[in-house]
Amino acid sequence: xxxxxxxxxxxxxxxxxxxxxxxxxxxxxxxxxxxxxxxxxxxxxxxxxxxxxxxxxxxxxxxxxxxxxxxxxxxxxxxxxxxxxxxxxxxxxxxxxxxxxxxxxxxxxxxxxxxxxxxxxxxxxxxxxxxxxxxxxxxxxxxxxxxxxxxxxxxxxxxxxxxxxxxxxxxxxxxxxxxxxxxxxxxxxxxxxxxxxxxxxxxxxxxxxxxxxxxxxxxxxxxxxxxxxxxxxxxxxxxxxxxxxxxxxxxxxxxxxxxxxxxxxxxxxxxxxxxxxxxxxxxxxxxxx
Ligand code: ADP
Ligand code: ZN
Numbered sequence: 288x289x290x291x292x293x294x295x296x297x298x299x300x301x302x303x304x305x306x307x308x309x310x311x312x313x314x315x316x317x318x319x320x321x322x323x324x325x326x327x328x329x330x331x332x333x334x335x336x337x338x339x340x341x342x343x344x345x346x347x348x349x350x351x352x353x354x355x356x357x358x359x360x361x362x363x364x365x366x367x368x369x370x371x372x373x374x375x376x377x378x379x380x381x382x383x384x385x386x387x388x389x390x391x392x393x394x395x396x397x398x399x400x401x402x403x404x405x406x407x408x409x410x411x412x413x414x415x416x417x418x419x420x421x422x423x424x425x426x427x428x429x430x431x432x433x434x435x436x437x438x439x440x441x442x443x444x445x446x447x448x449x450x451x452x453x454x455x456x457x458x459x460x461x462x463x464x465x466x467x468x469x470x471x472x473x474x475x476x477x478x479x480x481x482x483x484x485x486x487x488x489x490x491x492x493x494x495x496x497x498x499x500x501x502x503x504x505x506x507x508x509x510x511x512x513x514x515x516x517x518x519x520x521x522x523x524x525x526x527x528x529x530x531x532x533x534x535x536x537x538x539x540x541x542x543x544x545x546x547x548x549x550x551x552x553x554x555x556x557x558x559x560x561x562x563x564x565x566x567x568x569x570x571x572x573x574x575x576x
Contacts, residue, residue, distance in 0.1 A: 343393025
């Protein structure tokens with residue numbers, strides 16, 4: 288049995304399952320402070336022993352194995368969790384190998400191992416929710432680099448008719464600042480879920496998401512882009528985003544994938560279990576490290 292911990296800013300999902308991604312049992316614990324939340328997590332895993340554990344966490348996190356703060360949540364705006372040794376704390380109590388990566392790399396790994404992106408070596412997972420984050424697999428490996436990708440904060444060319452100042456405290460009009468759930472709510476005065484029939488909302492949303500995807504296609508050459516998160520429940524966004532990407536690429540690239548956009552820019556395929564399933568794979572992989 289393998290363990291999975293999807294560490295989010297609002298909830299921690301703990302699960303056990305097998306190497307085929309089959310989840311046996313899971314529980315959701317509210318994220319408050321480490322002092323409160325961590326003992327609950329440990330208690331659950333002590334009652335559900337595992338051979339190895341995979342953790343996919345909100346961040347920024349330290350993924351550099353040579354760093355003194357490997358396994359820490361680092362400079363997060365969730366202050367109670369800043370500079371918290373997540374991997375070390377769990378490892379000291381459970382004594383099993385631990386695989387660790389970003390939440391979005393976890394979701395991507397789930398899709399690449401068990402979902403529609405199975406077998407692909409170059410793929411991207413972007414979540415558009417309270418924030419925007421992206422996981423990247425390149426040449427079969429989850430990309431970390433200097434830190435890890437922070438796709439949500441890429442700069443945007445602001446639409447000529449758009450006067451919104453943006454929601455990101457660091458950059459204003461970055462992708463997250465223009466297109467995450469809170470930006471939609473502030474710009475239009477209503478939650479995204481209440482704006483389904485306002486075409487202009489989703490046209491503008493697709494303008495920014497499509498712009499980001501165009502940059503990602505040109506820089507990382509992914510074979511598939513998977514879009515998840517609460518905002519992407521607005522299914523009408525998919526055709527708009529695909530059209531925006533086609534328009535911006537303007538025929539410059541001619542690949543099998545780009546000629547079949549419906550199978551290239553796609554919704555997540557694992558019923559919101561992609562994160563937990565990715566954690567199971569992180570656990571399996573940690574045994575071989
Ligand atoms: P989180 O990012 O916190 O993990 P979600 O991915 O569910 O969680 O994203 C929450 C955000 O998505 C909120 O800003 C919410 O307003 C927005 N959202 C949730 N459901 C919908 C929907 N059906 N349509 C548009 N926006 C939505
Ligand atoms: Zn930003």
